[in-house]
Amino acid sequence: MNQRQTVAERGGAGRTGKNGEGAERHEEIHRSISDAIIEHRLRPGARLREDALAEVFGISRTGIRKILQRLALEQLVTLTPRRGASVTRPTAEEAKDVFDARQMIECGLMPEIALRITDDDLRELRDMARRERQALKSGEQSTAIRLSADFHARLARISGNATLADFVERLCSRSSLILAVYGNPGHLGCESHDHDDLIGFLEAGNGERAQAFMGRHLKAIEASLSIVEEEAEAPDLHRIFSD
Amino acid sequence: MNQRQTVAERGGAGRTGKNGEGAERHEEIHRSISDAIIEHRLRPGARLREDALAEVFGISRTGIRKILQRLALEQLVTLTPRRGASVTRPTAEEAKDVFDARQMIECGLMPEIALRITDDDLRELRDMARRERQALKSGEQSTAIRLSADFHARLARISGNATLADFVERLCSRSSLILAVYGNPGHLGCESHDHDDLIGFLEAGNGERAQAFMGRHLKAIEASLSIVEEEAEAPDLHRIFSD
DNA sequence: GGCCGTCGATATGTATACAATGATCGCGTA
């Protein structure tokens, strides 16, 4: 079964630029899977079989495993020892932790961002916000969710602190997973005009108000979640044995 | 050369409990390498050849690669595409970012920690601080450095926010690398009594003072560094061409 | 009729073999 390799790869392009672009190809595949998860095209709990992925992307399992491990470290997928990979299903506790962390970091970054933001940044952010509104209006919820995460990540990047920006990026990805599990269908995380308002404060150089606004923004997202621990899987036995 | 496998592994124990303990074994190796880096037994820039590591730990390159990739994501080692792995040499900019991040997160966590800290926590922290002082006194600088990082990580864990605690743990590991590059030999990062003082504030439930103290503590460490971009590698040419 | 044990299929974990690339060293020539 795993012998059936994708037709195109073997002969031509697959071999040709193999090594130089190998790393970039992996990067690309990582992004593909990552995006699919963030956009909820792969729902939490979905299994990610190595063979299937290897066939889809036309590389061998070795490369897929590497990517899956990276995704696991980013906590987008969960690697169960003999069971393989699946899209992470965040717990209620993780959800709380993630939003607390975002509250601390993203808000804390605002003053610095207000100081350093440039006209180019403002233009780009406005464009992202516009595209996000547009996606929401045309019902492309997947795209809107990803753009929203991108917006927050891009914002953090302006602070100049790459380490914290990486943290924020990962927190936003995980937030997207959390929305998939605990979000209400109609109600997307970010209000459509919030991001524009935030841009306004930053343009005015008002770090304090931006910080406060971001705080409310995140609280609003968190409040919109229906966090009820489902625990549908091993329903009663654990409770019985915990007595 | 790579044929010389470690004597013990092949026949007996290596094969026996192979799978069940495989994951734990990897965890163990990860810790071994990680500790060696944090304790400066592996200095920044040191090359980590896959074959050599595979031989030392008695597993094949496959497992080693997995571990190296994880270390790379934690930014303790750097993976250069065709050159292999080496211990990361943090740049001055990264050093600043890491300490700014620690300032934000560790300080921000203090109030919550002061609220949640238990007697058991206090006892354990005091023990760690004591062992750290002791290691310093007996000149075991490697041990002292690791214990200091452990202390900060353990502290963060008390906050109950696993996500932020993970961040702090990684920041502390990287700080250890930074100390290896920019630290002054005689002057260890943390003053020996600082941690005890901090414990005092936390025991008193005084989150505010603990926060302020942690701020000064981290600033003091940062200030003790000699951050001068060495750039010993391509020494003069760049400067010439920048004219 | 329901439950337990066993068998087969499927997928992962690990090791090894092969290929490609960058580095190092030696040689020839100016």
Next chain:
DNA sequence: TACGCGATCATTGTATACATATCGACGGCC
């Protein structure tokens, strides 16, 4: 003597083969 060039070697990147554990289903047994 120093520089450029070429070959060999060391080391990583990738794929594949084999071993092993888990899950589902079927059949026998109580």
